[in-house]
Amino acid sequence: MELSKIIPVSKPVCRSSYPDNPHSLCRRFDPPLLVCFSCKGQHLENRRYYYYCATCDLEFHRGCHLFPPEIKHPFHLLHPLTLIFLDPDFQSSRIPIDWPDSSSESDDYDSYEENPGSYEGHIVKCNYCRKYLQPEEFGMAYYHCSTCNFSLHRICAYIRPPLAIENLKCHDHTLTLFPRRVPLPCDACGFSLDTPFFDHVYSCLLCNYMVHRTCIYLPRVIKITRHPHCLSYTSSIVPSCELACGVCRKTVDVNYGSYSCTKGCRYALHSKCATNKKVWDGKDLEGVPEEEEEILEPFLWIDEETIQHFSHDHHHLKLRQDGGSHENKFCEACTLPMTVSDRFYSCIKCEFVLHETCASLPRRKHHPVHKHPLTLFHPSSSNPHKVERKYYRDGFFTCDGCTRNCCGFIYRCSEQDCEFQLDVRCASLPDPSIHDCHPPDHPLFFNFTSGSVMTHHLHFFIQPHHFQLLLHHLHLLPHHLHLL
Structure with a gap:
């Protein structure tokens, strides 16, 4: 400093x-x-x-x-x-x-x-x-x-720091500066008050309550991409059952502050996990009504077998079932070739083709590895200024999930100045998942800290491009979304 x-x-x-x-x-x-x-x-x-x-x-x-x-x-x-x-x-x-x-x-x-x-x-x-x-x-x-x-x-x-802080959202009484660090847990986050990170400690002697200064100002209501509903902060959870944190997968201690679903879902997060800068977008939604997100359909139906897709809106696409006649063509979304068993859409006037599954990919996606919503678009059909990016070169972009060069559809962050993007294969990986190379009672989850898929029990890590191969063998991904 x-x-x-x-x-x-x-x-x-x-x-x-x-x-x-x-x-x-x-x-x-x-x-x-x-x-x-x-x-x-x-x-x-x-x-x-x-x-x-x-x-x-x-x-x-x-x-x-x-x-x-x-x-x-x-x-x-x-x-x-x-x-x-x-x-x-x-x-x-x-x-x-x-x-x-x-x-x-x-x-x-x-x-x-x-x-x-x-x-x-x-x-x-x-x-x-x-x-x-x-x-x-x-x-x-x-x-x-x-x-x-x-x-x-x-x-x-x-x-x-101020000798006293009054914040009724955090505590009913005035909190007083505690001038020494002590090896006791913070009542708001559960972490030790003696942790290495630089923070002040405040206490209420009447209630035997001690808290980090930063925890005094924890947001009351937040929204993260790992859960469809808003999450509210509570000083303790009713100990009706044991819940695993939706980020680190470790048990949430009911005696300390945490975040839980406002709709009553069995979902909870540690305070520090929920407000981690890689998980939370920094917006406190207290007092903001929770509204249903507008669903953007990827295509419009023209008839039972014809659609107008957002990525190719100048021509209509026709549903085909004989992939063998297009075996030398590649899907514009996932860039994988057509096979005999594939159902796909092809343009009635040009060479544009999409797997049926790829044509139905959602326009907007909340992915657990990124704190902002991701929007699907096709680089070649978008405005040039929207495609400019430090990783986009000569028609290819680098996927932030597998770090491979891709040229198909992109799930890209919709926030200004945020350059996160995934190809459709990485964006389609399920969370959690189970595969043959690991015990079935140890599911794999995304780990936002290492860019990998992991299980908490054994700290078993798999890189995303290897994980896609395993999921294909278990039929957890559509056939055309596996890596060749």
């Missing part, structure tokens, strides 16, 4: 002055700095100027002027924290280049290679974010209480 994004840009002021009457600092080039008021270090050769307070007669390294020598912090209210530098031989060290000037004036005086110096023998761990102090990431300074052996990264020291 860049410190310049945490510390507001303003005129540099003396840390020794009172906040209601701050003293402005001025740049000084000569004579050299004697002793920095903040870090007690001496002049640095790589710095062409430093800051000086004429009122207090104090000097500051550029960067050190941002940090007071001593602070009081809500994470450690017992004692003040003192600014400490890792390298005791400060003359041979360098102040990190990412320490901002904090001045509204432009700064183009300093340009040098960062040399953090030696840190051997100094192992410091932040008591808040639990990360070791890495000079490359956090710089050389940290705040420390020698009495309690409590330390904070300089960045963590500038993060001051």
Whole structure:
């Protein structure tokens, strides 16, 4: 995290002055700095100027002027924290280049290679974010209480969350900042409050309720592509039965917050699984009425054997049952050849052909491996600007499911600036599925984290293009959708 994004840009002021009457600092080039008021270090050769307070007669390294020598912090209210530098031989060290000037004036005086110096023998761990102090990431300074052996990264020291939060959607009472991390589960998500990811902890002592700060603002109602209905957040599920999470397939603990179907389906998700950025589109639908999605038919009936397909709307398609007469032709949707047993539609005026099954593919599809709806279209019949994409070259596109080059129909994300797309074969894989190479009581599910099909029980993975072959042998896919 860049410190310049945490510390507001303003005129540099003396840390020794009172906040209601701050003293402005001025740049000084000569004579050299004697002793920095903040870090007690001496002049640095790589710095062409430093800051000086004429009122207090104090000097500051550029960067050190941002940090007071001593602070009081809500994470450690017992004692003040003192600014400490890792390298005791400060003359041979360098102040990190990412320490901002904090001045509204432009700064183009300093340009040098960062040399953090030696840190051997100094192992410091932040008591808040639990990360070791890495000079490359956090710089050389940290705040420390020698009495309690409590330390904070300089960045963590500038993060001051509110002492209390009132959010009645989450909890009936005011939540108070809990300044320490504890190995207890969050009541909203079930994950430990001592987890490595960076978050604050709030509590209600009256209710023995503890929660991550981010979990306070969990959305109340969401919609994901893995389930046809909206899902609502609840603090606990009625323990009528054991439910597996619809994403990770692990058991949903009824004692902690989770998401369940608003229509009463036996479907539930862990809070963190449901709001994962790969699963949820980020929209809170609380107060938004759930409406049935408009169904876009792929074709119009002309008569019992003739249709007008959206991908070939300038000619009509006629149903045929003798695939042998078109054995050298390939389906425009799945790009697989016609066989003797195939039923298919062929254009009455040109060479355009579609398998009967491919002609009935839905125009809009909710696929579990992507958080947005996918729309079916034929690249050659679409407007050129809709086809432009970094993976679409010379009439081929790369399927994000199997990573193979394809030239048939595309299921493509309908959201702006989202480039996810699948060929019709990957988009037609069922979820869940069972096949011969795995025990029948261990179904396979899509795993959005690895781009594979997986089973939770044995962590058994199959790549999509291999899985299609297996499903064909089990007759779970239409004959023409298997890979050759």
